Amino acid sequence: MTAPLGLVFFPAVDWMISETHPERQERLIYTYDQIVEEGLLDLAAIREYKPRVAGRRDIERTHIVVPDLNNIVTDAHLVSAGGTLTAADAVMKGEVKRAFALVRPPGHHAMRVAHGIRGFCTINIEAIMIDYLRKTYGAGRIAVVDTDVHHGDGTQEIFYHDPDTLFISFHQDGHTLYPGSGFMEEAGSPYAFGATINLPLLPETGDVGVHLLFDELIRPILDDFQPDILINSAGQDNHYTDMLASMQVTAQGYARLADKLKADIAVLEGGYSIEAALPYVNTGIVLAMAGLDYSRVLEPDRRDLRPEGKHTAARVAQLVSDGRALWSARGKLKAEKIAKAGSSWTRKKPIYYDTDGIREMQTETAFYCPKCPGYLTIDSSARGSYFGEQSAFIAVVWAASCPDCAKRAYDAVLRAKKQGGHDYFFVQDKAKDLLERI
Amino acid sequence: MLLGIDVGGTFTDAVIIENERVLYSAKRHTTHGNVAEGLLAALDGVLEGSGAAGKLKRAAISTTLVTNAIATGQLPKVNIFAVPGPGFDCRKAFPAPPVVIDGYTDHRGHNVHYAKLPATAGGFLAGAPAVVSAKFSVRNPESELALERELKARGVKDVVTGHSMSGLLGFIRRTNSAYYTAATLDLCAGFFAAVREGLKKRAIHAPLYVLKADGGTMPENLAGRYTAETYFTGPAASAVGIKALVNPARRAVSLDIGGTTTDIAFWEGNRPLFGKRGAKINGYPTAVRALHLSSVPVGGDSCLKRTESGIAIGPGRVGPAMALGGSVPTLTDAFLLLRFDDFGDVEKARSAMRSLARPGEAPEAVAGEAVRAAAGKIVAVIREMIEEYALEPVYRVEDVIKAHKFAPELVIGIGGAAKGLVPEIAGQLGLPFDIPAAALVANAVGAAVARPTILGVLRADTALGRCILPQAAQGMDIDRKFSVRDGEILLTEWLRREAQNGGVEFHGAETLWQEQFPVIRDGWQSGNIINIAMQLTPGVFFTVKGAGGQ
Ligand SMILES: [Zn+2]
Ligand SMILES: [Zn+2]
Numbered sequence: 010m011t012a013p014l015g016l017v018f019f020p021a022v023d024w025m026i027s028e029t030h031p032e033r034q035e036r037l038i039y040t041y042d043q044i045v046e047e048g049l050l051d052l053a054a055i056r057e058y059k060p061r062v063a064g065r066r067d068i069e070r071t072h073i074v075v076p077d078l079n080n081i082v083t084d085a086h087l088v089s090a091g092g093t094l095t096a097a098d099a100v101m102k103g104e105v106k107r108a109f110a111l112v113r114p115p116g117h118h119a120m121r122v123a124h125g126i127r128g129f130c131t132i133n134i135e136a137i138m139i140d141y142l143r144k145t146y147g148a149g150r151i152a153v154v155d156t157d158v159h160h161g162d163g164t165q166e167i168f169y170h171d172p173d174t175l176f177i178s179f180h181q182d183g184h185t186l187y188p189g190s191g192f193m194e195e196a197g198s199p200y201a202f203g204a205t206i207n208l209p210l211l212p213e214t215g216d217v218g219v220h221l222l223f224d225e226l227i228r229p230i231l232d233d234f235q236p237d238i239l240i241n242s243a244g245q246d247n248h249y250t251d252m253l254a255s256m257q258v259t260a261q262g263y264a265r266l267a268d269k270l271k272a273d274i275a276v277l278e279g280g281y282s283i284e285a286a287l288p289y290v291n292t293g294i295v296l297a298m299a300g301l302d303y304s305r306v307l308e309p310d311r312r313d314l315r316p317e318g319k320h321t322a323a324r325v326a327q328l329v330s331d332g333r334a335l336w337s338a339r340g341k342l343k344a345e346k347i348a349k350a351g352s353s354w355t356r357k358k359p360i361y362y363d364t365d366g367i368r369e370m371q372t373e374t375a376f377y378c379p380k381c382p383g384y385l386t387i388d389s390s391a392r393g394s395y396f397g398e399q400s401a402f403i404a405v406v407w408a409a410s411c412p413d414c415a416k417r418a419y420d421a422v423l424r425a426k427k428q429g430g431h432d433y434f435f436v437q438d439k440a441k442d443l444l445e446r447i
Numbered sequence: 448m449l450l451g452i453d454v455g456g457t458f459t460d461a462v463i464i465e466n467e468r469v470l471y472s473a474k475r476h477t478t479h480g481n482v483a484e485g486l487l488a489a490l491d492g493v494l495e496g497s498g499a500a501g502k503l504k505r506a507a508i509s510t511t512l513v514t515n516a517i518a519t520g521q522l523p524k525v526n527i528f529a530v531p532g533p534g535f536d537c538r539k540a541f542p543a544p545p546v547v548i549d550g551y552t553d554h555r556g557h558n559v560h561y562a563k564l565p566a567t568a569g570g571f572l573a574g575a576p577a578v579v580s581a582k583f584s585v586r587n588p589e590s591e592l593a594l595e596r597e598l599k600a601r602g603v604k605d606v607v608t609g610h611s612m613s614g615l616l617g618f619i620r621r622t623n624s625a626y627y628t629a630a631t632l633d634l635c636a637g638f639f640a641a642v643r644e645g646l647k648k649r650a651i652h653a654p655l656y657v658l659k660a661d662g663g664t665m666p667e668n669l670a671g672r673y674t675a676e677t678y679f680t681g682p683a684a685s686a687v688g689i690k691a692l693v694n695p696a697r698r699a700v701s702l703d704i705g706g707t708t709t710d711i712a713f714w715e716g717n718r719p720l721f722g723k724r725g726a727k728i729n730g731y732p733t734a735v736r737a738l739h740l741s742s743v744p745v746g747g748d749s750c751l752k753r754t755e756s757g758i759a760i761g762p763g764r765v766g767p768a769m770a771l772g773g774s775v776p777t778l779t780d781a782f783l784l785l786r787f788d789d790f791g792d793v794e795k796a797r798s799a800m801r802s803l804a805r806p807g808e809a810p811e812a813v814a815g816e817a818v819r820a821a822a823g824k825i826v827a828v829i830r831e832m833i834e835e836y837a838l839e840p841v842y843r844v845e846d847v848i849k850a851h852k853f854a855p856e857l858v859i860g861i862g863g864a865a866k867g868l869v870p871e872i873a874g875q876l877g878l879p880f881d882i883p884a885a886a887l888v889a890n891a892v893g894a895a896v897a898r899p900t901i902l903g904v905l906r907a908d909t910a911l912g913r914c915i916l917p918q919a920a921q922g923m924d925i926d927r928k929f930s931v932r933d934g935e936i937l938l939t940e941w942l943r944r945e946a947q948n949g950g951v952e953f954h955g956a957e958t959l960w961q962e963q964f965p966v967i968r969d970g971w972q973s974g975n976i977i978n979i980a981m982q983l984t985p986g987v988f989f990t991v992k993g994a995g996g997q
Contacts, residue, residue: 035964048619307533
C-alpha cells in the first residue's frame, strides 16, 4: 500500500559541531517531543523510515573532499545523507507518495569541492540525493525549491552548469545575511542559463509576501519547467522567532507552502529556533505533506509577529516582474551568453568557510564541445587553521561527456600534475561514477 | 507455594508450584459468559487433594477478561474530555468522539492557556466514567488535575487522567489507554471481587496479583486502577512462562503454538524484546507497554486443503481434528499420523490425510507436506519480523552505525501444537530447538512466578528549576546542579513507595533509559533537561524445572 508520506526522522541526538554551536545535539529534540506527543508517527498516512548509511561512492559522486572524505565527514553526515537516499528510494519505488527527510546535519551550503565545514554544512545532502536519483533512476528534469532563509549557495554551485536541474531559492537578501550571495544576476553558467533563479527578499517579509512570490512566480515557473521530480530544501529559519535571521514566516505559512508546493521529496535544512519554531513548523509540514489537516498547527506564542510593511511587498512585486522577465527571455539570453563565451567559460570565486575559518580561491572553467556538454576543471587552493595550505586541481567529466572530452579532462589533470604547484589531483568521472585520484 | 491461573481463549489452566517444580496442574474449559466460574473450576481442580490452600503465598492470574470485553464491544459509554491545544486534529483519533476543551501546555511544560470545563459540558456527565487527557500533561499535569477536580465536584465518580496512564509522550496513546481503562473499571472490579470471594471460600488468603501485557504482575489494588494494562496478557504469560521454564541465555525465537494461532516473540540477553511505543487495542494505539510480537493464524486446529501448488494451511479454524471426531482434516491429524502426538484415533487421522492425497501418494507423505507448509508459513513471518526489527527507527548516530540484525540462535516452543511444528521450524531456520517439559501449562506457570513490575518516568528541567514525576503528578523545585544520578535516586524512591503502597516487596529497580541534553540560550548553557525511565526489575521469582506430582 502506498502511504501518503514517508518520514525519515533522524535527530542525531549524539552529534554536534561544538558545545554551544546552533547545529547541536538537541536541535531536533523539541521537534521529536512534539511529533511523538502529537502521535504523528502512529498515523496510517505516515510511514516512518530508518535512515541508511551513505557510502563513499554516494558522496564522491557529488563532492571532492580535499584531501579525503575522512578528514571532515563524520558518521552523522553519512547518516543524514543516507536519510535523503532512503527518502528518495521510498518515493521512487512507490512505497510512499512523498517523503520528508527530517534529518540533520544539513547541507545546502556545501559546494562541490570541500575543504571543511561552511554554513554548518559539510556535505550537500540534497545534491547527493539528486546525483543518486540521476544515477539510480535515470531521473531527468529535477527542480529544487530552497525555502531556507539563507541562500542555498552550495546547491546552486553544484548545479550551476546543469540545465536539467532548476534551482529556485528565496531567502533574506544577501546584503543583510550570510552567505551574502543569491542575487538574480546569478542565473546559471551559459549552458544552464536560467536554470538558477534567486529571489532575495527584504528582512521582515512574512507569509503574505512569500505566498505572493510563490503564487505569482515560483508556481508558474515550475509549471512551465515540468520537473520529473520536485525537491524542497525545507529550511525553517524564515520563521519569525529564528535568531539568525529577520523574517516573519509562521508555521502556517510554511505548512501552506508545503501544501501548495507538493514536493516529491523534502529535505530539512536550517532552522535554529529549536523550541519556538521547529516543533510547530515540522508538525505543519509533516501534516501538509501527508495530506492531513494542518489548520490547527499554531505557535502558542505569537507576540513577536509584526505586520509586513510596504517595502517588503514592493520587493516581492519587483522580484515577480524581474523573475518573469528573466524566465521568459532565458532562451534568448542563453544563446547570447553561449555565443559570447565561445569554447570556454571561466569564473574566479573566493569561498569563505565561516564555520572552519578557511579561505579558498577557485578558478572554475567550463569547456564546451559541439557534440556534448563538455567538461569542467577546477583549480582550488585553500588556507585553513588546521591544515595550513592545501591545493587541488580537479576535472569533472559529465555523465553525457563524449569520449574526446573525457580524454581532454584526464589530460588536463595529468598536465597540471606534471607542471606541479598543486598538492592533490582528482578526476570526478560521472560517466564512470568514480572519483579518481591521479 | 505459588498459585498461577491462566484464562485462555479455550482453556483455563491452573498450577501450583513449589521448590521450582509444578506440583499440581489442572485444565478446565474457559467460561466466556462468566470468566470467574471457569477460573474457580480450574482452581478447584488444582486444589483437589493437594491440601495446598492454606500454604499458598501468592495467587496470580492472567486473564482475557479485558481483551474479550473489548473484542466483543461490550463497553459502557465513556466521556472523553480532551485538551489537544493547537496541533493535529485528534477528534477522530479516539474510540469515542471527545469533548474538546480549550487550553494548552507546551513541550517544556509551560501552561500557556489554562483548561477550564465549560458550564455547557454538563450534559455529558451523567453517571458515565470520564477520561481527562491533555497534550503534554506529562510535562505539566495541572490542566488534567483541574478538570478532574471539576468533574468530581460535578458528581462524576470515576475520572481517569492521561498522565496517570504513562509518563511517556504520546497524547493520543495516553488518552486511548485512559479510555480503555475507564471502560473496564466496573467489569474488572466485579471480576476481582468474584475471584477474591471464591478464594476466600476456599480458605485462600494469599494476596492476589494480576498479569500485565509487559509480562510483570501487579497487585489487585493497582490492577483495579490500571485495567487496560491487563489487555493482551496471553502472549505475555507465555513469555514469562518461557522465561521460567527455559530462561533462554542466547538470542532466541519463542513460539507459542496453540489451536488457532502461533505467537512469535524474540529474546535477547534473557529478556523478551518489547514493542517500541505500546500496544494497539482494537486498532487504537495505546500507552500499554507490550512485547514485540506477531501472531500467525496457524495452529493445531488449522484446516488443511489440497490446492494446485500443494497443501494449504487455513485460513481459519475448523477443528477439532478428524482424529478427535471432527469433520475436516487439520494439522493435528498430520501430527498424529507422524506420531508427534499420541492422543486421538490414528486411523481417522490416516483417512483425513488420505482424503488430501494425490493418486498413489501415501497419507504420511501428505502429513509431512502439511507440516512443512505450516512451518514454512511461520518461518516466513519470523524472517519478516527480523527484517522489520532491523528497520525500526533509531535516533542516535551510534545506533545507526552499530546496528546489527537480530540473529536467533535457538527456537523455543510451547503450547499444544509445539511438538508437531517446532522441530520442522527449527530445521528450516537451521537452528537447535527446545520444547520444555510443562510446556502445556507454560502460561499458568508464567503468571505464577512473574515478578511485579512498575515503570516510572522522571523529567528534570534545570533551566526552569523544575522536576516532575508525571504519573504521580508530583513536581518539585530543583537547583542547577541536579544530575541524572539525583533523578535516579528520586525515581527509585518513588518506585519503592509505589511498591509499598501496593503491598509489593521492593527487590530493586533498573534504569530503562536516560538522556540528558543542554538548554542553550544566547550561546550560553542555561541548564539541562534530563529524562529517565526506571522500573522494578522484572523477571521471575525462580526458574521452574518442569512437572512433578500429578
Ligand atoms: Zn539557513
Ligand atoms: Zn565533447
